[in-house]
Amino acid sequence: MLNNGNGGAVLEARGVSFRYGHDLVLDDVSFSVGRGEFAALSGPNGSGKSTLLRVLLGLLAPDDGRVELFGVAPSKLRERWRVGYVPQRLRIAPDLPATVEEVVTSGRLAKQGWWRRSRAVDRAAVDHAIDSVQLTDLRRHKLTELSGGQQQRTLIAKALASEPELLVLDEPIAGVDVDAQRLFRDSLVHLRNEHGAAVLLVSHELGAVADDLDHMIVLKRRVLFDGSPAELAATGVSLGVHHDDLPLWLEELR
Amino acid sequence: MGGLPGMPWDVPWPFDRTYMQLALLAAIVVGATAPLIGVFIVQKGMSLVGDGLGHVAVAGIGAALLFGTSPTWTAMAFAIVAALVIEWLRARGSATGDLALALVFYGGIAAGVVLASRSGTNTNLQPYLFGSILTATADDVWTVLALGTVIVVTIAFIGRALLAVVLDEDAARVSGIPAGALNTVLAVLTAVTVVAAMRIVGVLLVAALMVLPVATSRLLARSFRGTLFGAVAVGVVSAVLGLVAARQWALAAGGAIVLVAAALFAIAAVASGVRRAGAHAGSLLSGPH
Numbered sequence: 001m002l003n004n005g006n007g008g009a010v011l012e013a014r015g016v017s018f019r020y021g022h023d024l025v026l027d028d029v030s031f032s033v034g035r036g037e038f039a040a041l042s043g044p045n046g047s048g049k050s051t052l053l054r055v056l057l058g059l060l061a062p063d064d065g066r067v068e069l070f071g072v073a074p075s076k077l078r079e080r081w082r083v084g085y086v087p088q089r090l091r092i093a094p095d096l097p098a099t100v101e102e103v104v105t106s107g108r109l110a111k112q113g114w115w116r117r118s119r120a121v122d123r124a125a126v127d128h129a130i131d132s133v134q135l136t137d138l139r140r141h142k143l144t145e146l147s148g149g150q151q152q153r154t155l156i157a158k159a160l161a162s163e164p165e166l167l168v169l170d171e172p173i174a175g176v177d178v179d180a181q182r183l184f185r186d187s188l189v190h191l192r193n194e195h196g197a198a199v200l201l202v203s204h205e206l207g208a209v210a211d212d213l214d215h216m217i218v219l220k221r222r223v224l225f226d227g228s229p230a231e232l233a234a235t236g237v238s239l240g241v242h243h244d245d246l247p248l249w250l251e252e253l254r
Numbered sequence: 255m256g257g258l259p260g261m262p263w264d265v266p267w268p269f270d271r272t273y274m275q276l277a278l279l280a281a282i283v284v285g286a287t288a289p290l291i292g293v294f295i296v297q298k299g300m301s302l303v304g305d306g307l308g309h310v311a312v313a314g315i316g317a318a319l320l321f322g323t324s325p326t327w328t329a330m331a332f333a334i335v336a337a338l339v340i341e342w343l344r345a346r347g348s349a350t351g352d353l354a355l356a357l358v359f360y361g362g363i364a365a366g367v368v369l370a371s372r373s374g375t376n377t378n379l380q381p382y383l384f385g386s387i388l389t390a391t392a393d394d395v396w397t398v399l400a401l402g403t404v405i406v407v408t409i410a411f412i413g414r415a416l417l418a419v420v421l422d423e424d425a426a427r428v429s430g431i432p433a434g435a436l437n438t439v440l441a442v443l444t445a446v447t448v449v450a451a452m453r454i455v456g457v458l459l460v461a462a463l464m465v466l467p468v469a470t471s472r473l474l475a476r477s478f479r480g481t482l483f484g485a486v487a488v489g490v491v492s493a494v495l496g497l498v499a500a501r502q503w504a505l506a507a508g509g510a511i512v513l514v515a516a517a518l519f520a521i522a523a524v525a526s527g528v529r530r531a532g533a534h535a536g537s538l539l540s541g542p543h
Contacts, residue, residue, distance in 0.1 A: 057428050080430030087422050096297065096421065098478040106418040110429035114415035142476065162429065 008035045010082075010166045010198045011056060015065035018051055025051045027222040028065070033166070033200050038192055039215035040201045047220045053170055053202050057085060069166070081111035084159030084197075086152075086169040100146070100154050101139045104130055107158030129160040133187045149180020156187050166198045167191060173205045181208035188212070268501040276395045277387045277497055281511065283402035284447075284454045284463065285493030289471070289485035290409055291447045292464035293478075294440055297420040303340060304464040306355040307448045308457030310336035310362035315382045316369030325382065326397055326449060333445035336362065341441040345434065385456035385508025388500070394453055401450040405443055412436055417478060454493075455508035463489060466515040473519075473526040488518055 009032040018026040025048045033039045043049050054060040056067055058074025069077050077083070084107075098106075105118065105126050112122045130139050133153035143151055152172055159167055167188070173181055185208045191197045201209060216232050218225040225232060264270070269278050288304075295303055314332030318325040336358050370379050381389065390398075409416075418426045419433045426433045444464075451460040471484030496511030 054424075057424075059424055059427060078430075080428070083428060085425050085428040087425050095472075096478070097472050097475055097481045098417065098421065099476070102417070102478050103421060106414065106421055107429070109415060109418055109431060114418070114431045115411065140476070158425075 009033060009068070010035055010070055011200065012068045013052075013056060013065065014067075016052070016055060016062045016067060017064040018048075018055055018060065018062050020051075025221065026055070026062070029219065029223055030065075031217050031223055031226045033198050033215065035165075035198055036192060036196045037198045037214045038188070038201075038209070038212055039199065039217065040203065040206050040209070040213050041217045041219060042202075042204050042206060043219035043224075044204065049202050049204075049219055050170070052219060053168065056200075057083070057168065081162035082165045084162060084164030084167040086155050086159045086167065086172055088171050096143055099140050099142055100130065100135055100157075101126070103143055103154055104139075104157045104161050107161035109162075111162040125163060126161050129157040132160060132190050133157045134183060147177075147180070149177055149183065152180065153183060153187060156184070160187075160191060163195065164197055166200065168200045169202065171203050171205075172201065173203055173208055185209050185212065268498050273388055273390075274497070274501060276390050276392060277507065278494065280387060280390055280395045280398045280454055281493035281497050281507075282490055283398050284451045285467075285489040285491075285511075286486045287402045287405045288447055288451055288460065288463040289467035289489040290405060290482070291440070291444050292468040293471075293482050293485055294416050294420055295444060296465060296468045296472075300344070300355075301465045302355055302461060303337075303444060304448055304461035305458075306340065306358040306362070307333045307336055307445050308452075308460045309359045309366070311448055311452060311457050312366030312379065312382065313362045313369065314366075315379060316366035316373070319373040319378055320369045326394075326452070329382070329452060330445065330449045332362075333448050334442055337441035337445040338438065341437055345437065381456075382452055383456050383458050384506060385452075385454050385459065387454045387497070387507045390453050398450050398454070401446050405447060405450070408439065408443060412439060413482075416440060455511055459508050459512045462512040463492070463515060466512070466519050467492060470515070470519040470522045473522045488515065492518060 012032040014030050016026055016029040017024065029048075029052060041049060041052070051060065055062050056069075056074075058067070058069070058077075067074060070079075070082055105122075107129070108118065108122050108126055111125070112118060118126075127136075130136055133156055135150065135153055135157060138146060138150060143154060146154065156167075156169070156172070159169075169188075172184060188199050188201075188209065189212055192199060206213070210229070213229050216225065216227065216229050217223060218232075225235070265275060269275050292301075292304070295301065311329040311333045314329030315325050317323070317332070318328035321328075340355065340358060366379065380386075415426070415431050416436055418429070418431050419436050423433050423437075447464065448457065448460050451463060455463055467485040467488035468481070470488045471481045475481040475484045492515035493511050496514040497507055499505055499514065500507035500510045
C-alpha cells in the first residue's frame with residue numbers, strides 16, 4: 001500500500017523547507033501519500049507539523065522545495081473538492097449559532113460551487129456525510145450544544161460532504177473521549193473502504209487508529225521516519241506498544 | 255393630511271404625513287440591512303467596525319461640506335477606503351482588531367470636525383452624527399432603497415460562502431472559496447450600510463443597529479439561518495417602533511430606534527434565561543438518563 005513514488009501519489013512534498021524569520025522550521029522534508037492510503041504524520045510539539053500542514057494545503061508557500069496535490073501545485077488545483085480539511089475543533093468560533101446541518105452543508109460548497117444553490121445531489125451528499133459520522137439525530141442541533149467528540153465528527157462530515165479523495169485532519173483526537181475516538185476511527189475507515197479516499201492524520205495521538213494505519217511519517221523539523229508501522233516496529237518501536245506514551249517517545253527522538 | 259405622490263389610499267396615523275412615509279420606508283430598509291451585515295461581522299468578532307466606519311464617514315461629511323461635494327457619496331468613498339484598510343490590517347494580522355479600529359475611530363472623527371470647521375458650517379454635522387430621518391427627502395430615501403437593494407442582493411448571492419468563511423477561514427480557502435475577496439466584499443458592504451444608515455440613526459448609533467438585533471436573535475434562534483432572519487425582523491421592528499415613538503413623543507428618531515432595539519434585547523435575554531431555567535428544571539424532574 002505504501003507509495004513513495006509519485007505515480008499514484010495524491011500528495012507529495014519534495015525537499016520542502018520553511019523558515020519563520022531566521023528559524024528553520026522545516027528542513028528538506030520529503031514524503032508522499034498514495035491513493036487510498038491511511039497515513040499519519042506525527043511528531044512532538046514544536047516539530048513543525050502545523051507549519052507543514054499549512055504548506056501542504058497551500059496556505060503557506062515553502063521557502064524551498066515543492067508540494068503537489070494530485071500532481072499540481074496547491075495553488076493550481078482547480079478541483080478543490082478533492083481535498084477535505086478538518087481543522088482543530090478549538091479553532092471554530094465557540095459561540096457560532098449554526099446547526100450541524102448548516103456546518104456540513106457549507107462543506108459541500110467546494111463541490112457544488114460556492115455561488116450555486118444546493119441541488120438534490122448536494123443535499124443527498126450532505127445527508128450521507130452526516131449519516132456516515134452517525135449524527136443524523138443531532139443534525140438540527142447547534143454545534144455549540146454538542147460534546148467535543150460530536151463537534152469533531154461534525155467537522156469530519158463537513159469535509160466529507162465534498163466527497164474528497166484526500167482527507168487531511170489536524171490533531172483530531174485531542175481532548176476527545178474513548179467512545180468518540182472509536183466513532184471517529186469508524187468514520188475514517190468508512191471513508192477509505194467505501195470511497196477509496198486517502199487520509200492524512202496530523203497528530204501526536206494515534207491510539208484510536210494505530211491498527212489501521214498503512215503509512216507513518218515522523219517529523220522533527222526533518223523527516224525522521226517514513227515507512228509502514230511494521231517497519232517502525234522493526235526499529236524497536238511499535239505504535240501498539242506506544243498507544244499511550246507516543247508523545248513522550250517522540251520527544252526522545254533524535 | 256399628506257402622502258407620497260400616487261399613494262391610492264389614506265395611510266393611518268402615525269404614517270399619515272409624507273415625511274413619516276418616507277421615514278418609514280428608509281427605516282424598514284436600514285432596519286433590515288444593518289443586521290443582515292451585522293450577523294457576519296459579529297461572527298467575525300468585529301462588532302465595533304460599524305462604529306469605526308461611522309467615524310470615518312464623519313470625515314467624509316466634513317470634506318463634503320468643505321469642498322461642496324455630495325455628503326452621501328463623499329462619506330461613502332471615505333468609509334469604503336477605511337473598510338478596505340481595516341480588512342487589510344486584519345488579514346495581515348499586523349494590528350490587533352481593536353487597535354486598528356481605534357486608529358480609524360479617532361483619526362476619522364478628528365478629521366471630520368477639522369474639515370467641517372474649515373468650511374465654517376460646523377453645525378451641519380449634527381444630522382449625520384445623530385440621524386435626521388424625519389427630514390429625509392425623497393431623493394435621500396431613493397438612495398437608501400438603492401443601497402439596501404445592493405446589500406440584500408449581494409448577501410443573497412454570497413451569504414452561503416460567507417458563512418463558510420466565518421466558520422473557518424483556512425478551511426474555506428482550502429476548499430477553493432475566495433475568502434479574501436469575500437471578506438473584501440463584506441468590508442465594502444459594511445461601509446455601504448453605514449452610509450445608508452447615516453441619515454436614519456446617525457453615524458454614532460449605526461453600529462448599534464448592526465449589532466443589537468443580532469445579539470437579540472442569537473439568544474433565541476436555533477440556527478444560523480434563524481439568527482439571520484430573526485435579526486432582520488428585530489431590526490425592522492425596532493426601526494418602525496422607534497419611529498412611532500419619535501412621532502408620538504417628539505423624540506430623536508435615531509436614538510428612539512436604538513433604545514427600542516436595546517429593550518428588545520433585554521426582553522429576549524429574560525425570555526432566554528427563563529427558557530434555559532425551564533429546560534434545566536425539566537431535565538431535573540425527568541431524572542437521570
